[in-house]
Amino acid sequence: MPVNEKIVSGVAILEIDSPPVNALSAEIRAGLAAGLKRACENDAIEGIVLTGARLFSAGADISEFGTDRIASPPVIWDLFDLFEASAKPVVAAVEGLVMGGGLEGILAADARIASPSTSFSLPEVKLGFIPGAGGSQRLTRLIGPEAAIDLMVKGNSIDAQKALALGIVDAIADDHLAAAVARAKELAASGERPTPNSCRADKVAGFGPDFFAAQRKKIAARTRGQVAPEAVIDAVEAAATLSPEEGMRFERALIQKLQNHPQHHALTYAFRAEKTVAKIPGITAQPRAIDRAAVIGAGTMGAGIAMCFANAGIDVVLTEVNEAALQRGIDNIGKTYDRAVARGIMTPAVADAARARIGSGVGLESIPPVDLVIEAIPEDMAMKKSLFATLDRLMPPETILGTNTSSLDIDEIASATSRPGKVVGTHFFAPANIMKLLENVRGGQTDQETIATVMALGKRLGKISVLAGNCDGFIGNRMLQYYTGSAEFMVERGIAPERIDAVAEEFGMPMGPIALRDLSGLDVAVLIRKERRAKLPEGARMSWVVEALHDAGRLGMKNGKGFYRHEDGKRLPDPEAAAIIDALAEREGYERWDLTDDQIRDRLFLPLANEGMKEIADGTAIRESDIDVAWVNGYGFPKHKGGPIYWARETGLGRVKAMAEELSAAFGPLWVPAPNLDG
Numbered sequence: 144m145p146v147n148e149k150i151v152s153g154v155a156i157l158e159i160d161s162p163p164v165n166a167l168s169a170e171i172r173a174g175l176a177a178g179l180k181r182a183c184e185n186d187a188i189e190g191i192v193l194t195g196a197r198l199f200s201a202g203a204d205i206s207e208f209g210t211d212r213i214a215s216p217p218v219i220w221d222l223f224d225l226f227e228a229s230a231k232p233v234v235a236a237v238e239g240l241v242m243g244g245g246l247e248g249i250l251a252a253d254a255r256i257a258s259p260s261t262s263f264s265l266p267e268v269k270l271g272f273i274p275g276a277g278g279s280q281r282l283t284r285l286i287g288p289e290a291a292i293d294l295m296v297k298g299n300s301i302d303a304q305k306a307l308a309l310g311i312v313d314a315i316a317d318d319h320l321a322a323a324v325a326r327a328k329e330l331a332a333s334g335e336r337p338t339p340n341s342c343r344a345d346k347v348a349g350f351g352p353d354f355f356a357a358q359r360k361k362i363a364a365r366t367r368g369q370v371a372p373e374a375v376i377d378a379v380e381a382a383a384t385l386s387p388e389e390g391m392r393f394e395r396a397l398i399q400k401l402q403n404h405p406q407h408h409a410l411t412y413a414f415r416a417e418k419t420v421a422k423i424p425g426i427t428a429q430p431r432a433i434d435r436a437a438v439i440g441a442g443t444m445g446a447g448i449a450m451c452f453a454n455a456g457i458d459v460v461l462t463e464v465n466e467a468a469l470q471r472g473i474d475n476i477g478k479t480y481d482r483a484v485a486r487g488i489m490t491p492a493v494a495d496a497a498r499a500r501i502g503s504g505v506g507l508e509s510i511p512p513v514d515l516v517i518e519a520i521p522e523d524m525a526m527k528k529s530l531f532a533t534l535d536r537l538m539p540p541e542t543i544l545g546t547n548t549s550s551l552d553i554d555e556i557a558s559a560t561s562r563p564g565k566v567v568g569t570h571f572f573a574p575a576n577i578m579k580l581l582e583n584v585r586g587g588q589t590d591q592e593t594i595a596t597v598m599a600l601g602k603r604l605g606k607i608s609v610l611a612g613n614c615d616g617f618i619g620n621r622m623l624q625y626y627t628g629s630a631e632f633m634v635e636r637g638i639a640p641e642r643i644d645a646v647a648e649e650f651g652m653p654m655g656p657i658a659l660r661d662l663s664g665l666d667v668a669v670l671i672r673k674e675r676r677a678k679l680p681e682g683a684r685m686s687w688v689v690e691a692l693h694d695a696g697r698l699g700m701k702n703g704k705g706f707y708r709h710e711d712g713k714r715l716p717d718p719e720a721a722a723i724i725d726a727l728a729e730r731e732g733y734e735r736w737d738l739t740d741d742q743i744r745d746r747l748f749l750p751l752a753n754e755g756m757k758e759i760a761d762g763t764a765i766r767e768s769d770i771d772v773a774w775v776n777g778y779g780f781p782k783h784k785g786g787p788i789y790w791a792r793e794t795g796l797g798r799v800k801a802m803a804e805e806l807s808a809a810f811g812p813l814w815v816p817a818p819n820l821d822g
């Protein structure tokens with residue numbers, strides 16, 4: 144039974160029992176409504192306790208979104224109205240997770256008791272809507288507009304102590320169920336019920352238009368183009384300024400509008416994509432346990448990767464070629480933890496425990512036998528091969544050898560070892576301790592267990608693992624070349640860098656492609672491009688604009704001059720850079736383009752999708768949604784647009800093809816349409 148019923152000292156316990164996360168599916172809603180009715184009709188029952196097996200509930204059943212089941216009676220808000228209107232007191236006893244509709248539901252109860260380890264959240268904004276089953280109204284009236292906005296706009300979790308301080312729960316108890324039964328009996332005996340949260344007025348008095356205008360302004364900059372956060376403010380304003388009935392009606396109209404909005408569909412797709420990405424067809428092997436790891440190279444990436452392990456409770460050894468480089472890495476790690484503590488992201492105890500898990504040593508001989516080694520040394524094939532040959536000699540045969548390369552050939556690296564089955568790409572994104580994506584790359588011989596292990600590792604490190612095939616740039620960077628490459632062609636042809644970046648940022652990218660070039664350094668770009676140019680197919684063109692700026696001594700942000708001038712943390716258009724670009728265009732006889740913002744957007748994102756579709760065609764990516772997951776979590780592609788392939792499908796694959804035809808006519812075979820754009 145999805146809802147278990149039992150009676151404990153005259154109180155009916157309704158326990159949601161629907162693995163894995165007690166989502167409020169049609170069966171659960173029907174079961175709760177039926178149990179409530181039975182309890183109210185049974186004279187031997189004094190009150191009702193709502194609880195969950197293992198955890199309370201992760202909220203509305205996302206698998207019902209877009210299906211008829213979501214409307215199967217009772218719909219979620221009617222169920223919560225039944226709780227509130229119950230003839231007998233209803234008390235919630237919660238533990239584990241209380242999310243979304245789970246939290247909205249208990250706000251309709253008379254009282255709430257939590258076990259100490261419970262966490263609470265309203266993550267609806269992450270799916271492009273708001274708590275719309277009465278929750279936005281009840282929460283606002285219970286804890287006040289400011290705290291309600293904070294919870295609903297961020298969608299982050301709070302612990303039981305915070306929930307108690309805010310008034311979301313009435314008490315914390317080790318035996319939350321017994322405490323809830325006692326509370327239900329107390330309420331029944333007293334014959335008095337608290338004012339329902341939907342009708343409370345004390346916390347919302349005095350909040351007027353000025354307050355809400357300021358809140359809208361505050362979130363607008365942070366939530367760039369997303370509709371749900373703004374809708375949260377609208378709903379809270381309704382709770383604070385309208386009658387309870389009008390407020391509920393307002394919320395209902397809003398939720399219906401949001402449920403039909405493309406952003407809700409894109410975000411729900413993205414949620415499902417992030418679950419699907421972990422499932423690798425054909426891999427049946429179980430992952431190996433990773434208890435000890437080593438990281439080679441204590442630069443920014445290596446230090447960040449070491450912190451990932453330490454933060455996840457895995458002992459890790461960081462090595463470098465000399466004491467000075469090692470010390471620099473360790474100092475950087477120390478500073479990162481100090482900052483995390485200063486900002487309240489970590490408690491001192493948690494930071495100290497993580498620090499204590501990071502051992503260090505100079506030279507490869509200093510690494511003890513570990514389950515996994517990840518190298519994060521410079522991108523030089525000869526160096527990597529020599530390193531892997533040595534590791535192969537030093538490490539036990541079952542140790543997995545991972546490379547953090549962002550583009551080099553995994554098979555060639557593996558060929559330096561006697562264990563190619565245990566060699567795999569583990570590509571982290573900077574800053575490694577923060578960015579969510581782990582792009583794992585399977586070589587031709589990487590074995591099943593190794594793949595299963597690195598995929599599971601991502602989850603353990605709090606990341607999302609995507610599996611890519613072995614090719615230049617793998618899933619993410621291979622596509623990036625076309626996004627930045629197309630941007631450079633536009634610059635060459637007279638479109639101002641700041642316009643291109645503004646269009647990308649307006650689209651929702653954290654940073655435009657030209658600003659990104661300046662950030663990562665034109666010197667670095669020139670080196671990579673030299674390699675690429677050597678391998679260009681017949682008739683293929685790459686822009687020379689990066690080289691032209693670099694030859695004039697412009698290195699990007701690191702010397703304050705790149706495509707832009709960088710001063711006091713500001714990026715400014717630079718006439719000197721413009722003159723260099725104009726001179727190049729004149730010398731080469733480039734035509735001048737006059738593009739609208741929409742055309743600029745298409746020239747950035749349609750080629751990106753084209754290359755992604757080629758990755759599907761040649762098997763580099765398993766699924767279109769894997770590409771979307773990689774771009775959302777590794778490159779900041781706006782999640783509310785689903786991902787580059789989802790966006791392209793919405794926009795029309797025909798447009799991807801037309802753009803590819805135009806670009807390939809101008810710039811050669813690298814830009815030709817993917818073979819699978821007609822479906």
Ligand code: COA
Nearest residue numbers: 163164166201202203204205206242243244266267270418
């Ligand atoms: N409805 C339906 N299924 C859900 C769900 C929900 N609200 N929340 C999670 N699931 C499913 C997942 O799809 C996954 O299914 P799968 O095993 O078939 O892939 C399974 O539960 C486990 O979820 P997973 O995310 O892999 O486990 P986790 O322990 O890392 O995280 C949660 C669990 C609940 C924290 C996480 O899944 C989550 O944040 N869910 C979204 C909850 C939400 O947004 N609720 C509000 C809806 S209005």
